[in-house]
Amino acid sequence: MQLHLAPMEGVVNARMRALLTAVGGIDRCVTEFVRVSDQLLPPRVFHRLCPELNNNGLTPSGIPVYVQLLGGDPGPMAENAARAASLGAPGIDTNFGCPAKCVNRHRGGSVLLDEPELLHQIISAMRAAVPKAIPVTAKIRLGFKDSSRLTEIVSAISEAGANGITIHARTKEDGYKPPAHWHQLAQVHKITNIPIVANGEVWSPTDFTECQTQSHCEDVMLGRGLLARPDLALEIKSASEGLHYKRNTWPTTLHLVEALFEDSILNCAPRHVGGPIKQWLGYLRREYQEAQLLFERIKRLNTAADITAALDEHRHYLAIAA
Template identity: 70%
Template sequence: MQIHLAPMEGVVNARMRALLTAVGGIDRCITEFVRVTDQLLPPKVFYRLCPELLCGGTTPSGVPVYLQLLGSEPGPLADNAGRAAELGAPGIDLNFGCPAKCVNRHRGGSILLDEPELIYRIVSTIRSTVPKQTPLSVKIRLGYRDRSRFLEVVSAVADAGAQLLTVHARTREDGYTPPAHWHEIAPARRQFSLPIVANGEIWQPTDADQCRVDSGCEDIMLGRGLLSRPDLALHIKTREAGNTYRERTWPEIYPLLYELFLDSLETCAPRHVGGPSKQWLGYLRRNYPEAQQLFEQIKRLRTPEDLQAALLQHQQAA
């Protein structure tokens, strides 16, 4: 069983990948998308979104990080995929699932799910450009407005030569409204030999169990669930192995949050230092009452000094 960390734009960057993979249970990460239009991008763009390229293409824990591309032009996408491979990306991932309106307006992400022929051209062009030893994966949703072309899209991805497909089990129209329709993945799983990873609404180990039953997929991708419970992947893997797992308590999780804050002190402008910590607390408070309390304490704090004082005070109280 493989568990992948979802490429959540504006949330799962390199420092978050490092923190979450350090907990354990994650087998693969994917970067936030590199937006490709009509030109070959300079290496600095790839290094900014995937600094792991400077360290063998893995997180500090040794988990490989695939570089994700988003666009609609086969030629430029292939050129940039080739560059990513040259820079040492362990794999290339293509984003045909992003539901953001600003992305879709510019013919990127999930809007292409209505054009399986174009998806085929993109994937096949990249596959013929990138070295054979570089894996190529694709991420999609069940459809754009509806599911009517889902199997056509899967067929296009498989026929074009991708090695792996991840399916977020909702349409773009569904957004992130529960539930995720895991059972809708099952027909593709039965019809195609292409390995498929199921994604969407996996918040706890029992969700992972049901997702695998309904979808027929062995492997899963975690996003918001892992941000809410950083040990979720480890918990799922431990249960899968038939062992008992003790859930991490807040005093064991909090050091990760404080480490994120310290990183922000070094890498963010002073007015933005608190942003990443508050953002992560927004997810953590789903599972930890202490995170909700801390969020209420710091949500209006602005200066790095005030934020650090509050975080240290919370640490001492915990």
């Protein structure tokens, strides 16, 4: 059983991958998508979105990071897949699931799910361009407007030589609205032998077990659930081994939030320094009441000094409350 970290655009960047994989339990990461149009991209584009290429394609804690490409033209997709592989990517993923209208308008993401033959051409071209030792995978949804072509989509990608498929158990029309239809993934195991990874609405070990049961998938990709509970992967693995796991307390999680903020001070423009911490607290407040309190305290603050002072006050509050 493997747990993958979802490639959430604008959220799960290199610094977030480093923080979450350091907590433990994650077996694979995928980058935010590299947008491919009609040309071969320079190496700096890949290094910007996947700085782990400077570390053999691994996070600081040693977890492999696949480079994800998004595009609708087999030729450029293959060329850029080859380039990513030459730069040291341990795997190449393909984004056929993004529901964003701006992406779909330019023939990228989930709009391609209505063209299984094109999916086959893209994966086939990428597979031919990338050394056999480097996996080529795809991330899809159940379909575009509905799930009626799911088996056709999976067959097209599988027969093109993909090494695995992650399925977000919703259609493009569903967006991110619950529920995730895990049961619909069960049918695809009858038409392919490649690994199928389930994705969507796994917020707890109970959700994970139910997802496995309904989807018949061993492996699961975690997204928002892991952002809300940074130790969720550890708890899931402990539960699967019959071990007792004590959830991280808020002070432990707060250390991660502070580490993200320290990184933001070093690497973000001053006017954006508070963005990452506010964004993450938006997820954490689902699980931690204290995260909601901290979010309310800093949501209108913009300078590093003001946010630092608010974090100090929050730490003082926790000490008194304890």
